[in-house]
Amino acid sequence: xxxxxxxxxxTEQKLRSHEWxxxxxxxxxxxxxxxxxxxxxxxxxxxxxxIGICNTWSDLTPCNAHFRILAEMVKRGVYxxxxxxxxxxxxxxxxxxxxxxxxxxxxxxxxxxxxxIRANPLDGVVLLTGCDKTTPSTVMGACxxxxxxxxxxxxxxxxxxxxxxxxxSGTSVWEFTDDLRSGKISMEDYMEAESCMSxxxxxxxxxxxxxTMACMVEALGLTLPGGAAIPAADSRxxxxxxxxxxxxxxxVKEDLRPSQILTRANxxxxxxxxxxxxxxxxxxxxxxxxxxxxxxELALDDFDxxxxxxxxxxxxxxxxxxxMEDFYYAGGVPVVVxxxxxxxxxxxxxxxxxxxxxxxxxxxxxxxxxIAPFEQPIKxxxxxxxxxxxxxxxxxxxxxxxxxxxxxxxxxxxxxxEDIDDYHARIDDPNLDVDASCVLVLKQVGPKGYPxxxxxxxxGLPAKLLKQGVTDMVRISDGRMSGTAxxxxxxxVAPESAIGGALALVQNGDMIELDVDGRRLHLDVPxxxxxxxxxxxxxxxxxxxxxxxxxxxxxxxxxNLGADFDFLVGKSxxxxxxxxx
Numbered sequence: 042x043x044x045x046x047x048x049x050x051x052t053e054q055k056l057r058s059h060e061w062x063x064x065x066x067x068x069x070x071x072x073x074x075x076x077x078x079x080x081x082x083x084x085x086x087x088x089x090x091x092i093g094i095c096n097t098w099s100d101l102t103p104c105n106a107h108f109r110i111l112a113e114m115v116k117r118g119v120y121x122x123x124x125x126x127x128x129x130x131x132x133x134x135x136x137x138x139x140x141x142x143x144x145x146x147x148x149x150x151x152x153x154x155x156x157x158i159r160a161n162p163l164d165g166v167v168l169l170t171g172c173d174k175t176t177p178s179t180v181m182g183a184c185x186x187x188x189x190x191x192x193x194x195x196x197x198x199x200x201x202x203x204x205x206x207x208x209x210s211g212t213s214v215w216e217f218t219d220d221l222r223s224g225k226i227s228m229e230d231y232m233e234a235e236s237c238m239s240x241x242x243x244x245x246x247x248x249x250x251x252x253t254m255a256c257m258v259e260a261l262g263l264t265l266p267g268g269a270a271i272p273a274a275d276s277r278x279x280x281x282x283x284x285x286x287x288x289x290x291x292x293v294k295e296d297l298r299p300s301q302i303l304t305r306a307n308x309x310x311x312x313x314x315x316x317x318x319x320x321x322x323x324x325x326x327x328x329x330x331x332x333x334x335x336x337x338e339l340a341l342d343d344f345d346x347x348x349x350x351x352x353x354x355x356x357x358x359x360x361x362x363x364x365m366e367d368f369y370y371a372g373g374v375p376v377v378v379x380x381x382x383x384x385x386x387x388x389x390x391x392x393x394x395x396x397x398x399x400x401x402x403x404x405x406x407x408x409x410x411x412i413a414p415f416e417q418p419i420k421x422x423x424x425x426x427x428x429x430x431x432x433x434x435x436x437x438x439x440x441x442x443x444x445x446x447x448x449x450x451x452x453x454x455x456x457x458x459e460d461i462d463d464y465h466a467r468i469d470d471p472n473l474d475v476d477a478s479c480v481l482v483l484k485q486v487g488p489k490g491y492p493x494x495x496x497x498x499x500x501g502l503p504a505k506l507l508k509q510g511v512t513d514m515v516r517i518s519d520g521r522m523s524g525t526a527x528x529x530x531x532x533x534v535a536p537e538s539a540i541g542g543a544l545a546l547v548q549n550g551d552m553i554e555l556d557v558d559g560r561r562l563h564l565d566v567p568x569x570x571x572x573x574x575x576x577x578x579x580x581x582x583x584x585x586x587x588x589x590x591x592x593x594x595x596x597x598x599x600x601n602l603g604a605d606f607d608f609l610v611g612k613s614x615x616x617x618x619x620x621x622x
Contacts, residue, residue: 118286154182211525321524487537
């Protein structure tokens, strides 16, 4: 059987699932017979594509709690297009409940996805993603197998509503918490806001990490056009699920795989779109990991070179005023793509089989207060900036669009917290030797140090300074920051303090210089003194010597490489060496 593809005749290959369901022998009998106990009729095994629905649903992941409904919509679309859908669960990473941090488990979840896909009779897969790490982990795993794959984001919550104004998940949490600590609001006010913020299915409705990841996969070409911003509660999200089920069947017939879509051009597009939407700093560590899985050369400097000079076009919290619901009504990612048309690789292939330029051609904007034109941006030169210096030899990042302009060039005295426990013990001590000009330094929160590289980089300011009206200070750590957060925060310092990076050597009273325009982070301590401190430095004992955490500590790479496991870089493909008997 032959088919036409981009003007060429291509011989259609036998479906991968045929190795399980197509044989008339004891294995074929066994595979078909047991799965028939779920009521599947004979025609499901007549050679139609078998589509896996990778479901990250969990009651423990509130952002993804509606995914059972979405999975049913995908199944409708798969059946309608002549496919055979089979839903399967994988590890679900719920940002708000898991300890010590979901980032510790991102690589584990990616392994779950990879091995589940490879081990089963699947010809294509739909990834149901939502809460922060469910998107990169599932994409990383699926890329490592490289069968036709499409992403269905779960969508953001509806706007939070509190006393006549919109409030955003995460961003408003930090505001309310600072106001409570400084005495501006009461505990009763605080508790009322808590009940007003999360009022529908979906993930954070700010441009936090979950929304950033949804925009990332759309910019990469892994979702249907417009898929990032539709609210979870909107019926159009379910329609998108149905259409996604339709499309994955056709992708299998076209043999359209992630390795064909995720080219260098698509990664560059994602970096530029992320800058324009004001995406989370977490974008860096996840995109680097995905690139490593598909073999695309991507380095920390690419994020600065391609994105730092771009303007902020999307006026969403934490960098702006509005929320994801407003972004969708204004036109979403397709409008941003068209605003960046002269810079992007519009010929880049997507899951539709068309280019991203074709997918977004003529996309109208219905809200210029939400999505600004390129010539009249919300902020200029607002993309992520990459810093270097003796304090971060392998790099660090900062999000200028969420920072205080007056602090972007700053010199201050270090106030050092040796780890998160030291921070909690001393931050609100009225005798803490700190003023607004100081630089707060937090150690031991990198990939190996915490372990897992948690979102504590935007750690709160001293209570006594909050009461004085101080709203921001320069903060430096080897950890990450929630995409919903804001502040002049230097993140992802590499090498991290736990392995002897220069951050480990900082002491109270050292002078630190931050120059974002100059891309410089400098510890103003003589080289000889740093050498003396390094000679005296000793690593802390390992967190554990057993289980997954031990594996993590042994194999996790540094933040500038994406914090993936060294043995997971690259892909193994879809081949399985042996049958199960």
